[in-house]
Amino acid sequence: MSTTEAGGRIAIEVTVNGTRHRREVEPRLLLVQLLREDLRLTGTHIGCDTTYCGACTVIVDGEPVKSCTMLAVQADGAEILTVEGLARDGELHPLQRAFSENHGLQCGYCTPGMLMSAHALLARNPDPDRKQIRKGIQGNLCRCTGYHNIIAAIDAAAAAMREGK
Amino acid sequence: MYPAPFRYHRAATVEEAIARLVEIGEGARALAGGQTLLVWLKMRFDEPTDLVDIGRLPGLRDIEQEAGRVRIGALATHARIARAPLARQIPIVGDCASGIADNQVRSRGTIGGSLAAGDPSCDWPVLLTTLDAEVHCRGPSGTRTLPADGFVQDLYATRLEHGELVTGVSFALPGKGSAGAYVGFKRCAPAFPTSSVGVQLTLNGDDCTEARIALGSAGLTTIRAKAAEAELRGRTLGAGVIAKAAAAAAAAAEPVADQRGSPAFKRSLIDALVKRGVEVARRRARGETVEVSHEYY
Missing domain, CATH: 1.10.150.120 ([2Fe-2S]-binding domain)
Structure with missing residues (x-):
């Protein structure tokens, strides 16, 4: 059992577009916030905030998810692909x-x-x-x-x- | 629109999760895929002090068949079930699994979570009631098995006790001549259904020997339309018989007015969905392949 105190942080590790990141995050941090505000990958947008619009869609371990409806701690250990990871060597996907x-x-x-x-x-x-x-x-x-x-x-x-x- | 702070616990075993939920008490919630719970937390409909993450518990996502029964682990996602051979073998299961919300929600949302949320708009309680399924639970006082019918007791209330988790569901493989359909109508894929209907019939030609009908988004909980079933059971299916059953189902519904529609609109929708569900079940019982699911504009 791993656990945090209220307002405390928990260590997670995610691989985003092939780069591994280790972060200490608040458990309530949403995956989309981790991507946009911490990793500065602002290509993933926040639209409706209510699991409708899909603007925040990223691929987590091969499955599309709405990153506004997933906690960053739930992505601990995951491989994530965002829109920034589509182009290769300056060539559009x-x-x-x-x-x-x-x-x-x-x-x-x-x-x-x-x-x-x-x-x-x-x-x-x-x-x-x-x-x-x-x-x-x-x-x-x-x-x-x-x-x-x-x-x-x-x-x-x-x-x-x-x-x- | 972000959750209030909470303590986070990641359980390694079911026992550990139950013990922690009991120890913390009323402020604790179990988190599986989060496709219902996280939406509530973001809107602050609920402000738990602690989340116990059960999403990684081992051995709870399998889909198995043994001795004429199907068993689905609580952490099986809608997408996993929709892609399983089971979804083609028992088409009503595929109708439900592949129609819930959208691709992204189905990647994360789980069958156990859909039951435990106690939301009358969730689809699995309706489907499982239609199939006369059992819900397997484990809590501080051990394991128990509850019927899916009546598992959701009231709006957001289930028969689960505090600290008790859904570990899986099981139901009998439909027998010879038994076929069903799960149909719903919604405004767009990500929306909850405006209404949904599960129909399972046992037919000998057009003679109906057994019928089960359940309604979703039709009241404060899943509604079993027993009067509608009685209109079909022991009768030969024809337009008149089906129309009577559909009318009985619409009468059994207790829809509330909301942004999805008026009670009158929802009743007329249920009437139409029952007719469609019976028709598809009848065609499937004859061996036809029919693709149905939630419809939207």
């Missing part, structure tokens, strides 16, 4: 390129969460049909695009990734 080319965003607020949900979808299903794409982003709300171009972007990214581009 195929999903990022497809969102740009297909105009899959307007204001961009929901985009990091959309990208991470799409990433989780394509990891399990590299060749989804449009209905499966819609289901893949069912937990992400967008207030401007009307979704059509987001779905087109994910479709295009899936095709590009299957061709190894």
Whole structure:
């Protein structure tokens, strides 16, 4: 049993985008706060704060989660992927390129969460049909695009990734 | 919108978690996936002094079948159940598991948490009532098994005693001619259902020999629609019989007005969902593959 006093801190270790971090955190610290305020990875957005909008979606041990609804202590020992971890060596990830080319965003607020949900979808299903794409982003709300171009972007990214581009 | 401070305990065993919950008393809550509890804490609906994290307890996430019964560990996530062979073998289980909230919530939320939350909008208590499941619990005075029907007693209140944890659920594999469906309607994927309905029928052709119907988001707790079941049991399914059952289910509901709709709207929804659930169960009993789950706009 590990335990803390009220207001006390607990040591955790997380690997974010391949880099290991050790931190002493308050148990009530949310994962999204750890990412944004402590690790300064502000690509992960806070939208609704109530587990609806999905703007804060990150991948924890291969599964998409809403990082506003997970405590940092619950992520102790986890491998986390955020939107900052998608691009490699200055090259956009195929999903990022497809969102740009297909105009899959307007204001961009929901985009990091959309990208991470799409990433989780394509990891399990590299060749989804449009209905499966819609289901893949069912937990992400967008207030401007009307979704059509987001779905087109994910479709295009899936095709590009299957061709190894 | 952030939780008030609390002490955090990470239990290594079920025994340790129970002992700590008992020792701390009323201010302690068990934390599993947190998809209900953390939302409450962030809105400060609840301000526990201590959280006992049971999310990493070993041996509580397995899905097994033995001697004609299915057993699901309390920490099995909705996603894990939705991807298990069980979800295709018993489609009503897949309907429920794959329809709860959205992909992200299903990654973290657990079947045990869905029961222990005592929220009438949670789906597993409804599904498990439909399947006449048992809830396996362990607490300071040992283990006990409770029926899923009646496990949620009142709004946010279950039959769990303080310090008692759900460790798993079990139910009989549906027999020959037995098929079901779990259907719900919600405004968008992440939202709780406006209404949901579980239907399990045993059919011989169109003759219904057994029926169980449970309603979710239809009152302050899970509602078993016994009058609706009685309309089907011993009858030959036809439009008139199904319409009577649907009307009886709508009458059994005790929906409250909220942002999801008026009581009249919810009753009409339940009427329609029962009809759909019976129809899908009937087709599945004939061996058809039918995909249903929570519907949303």
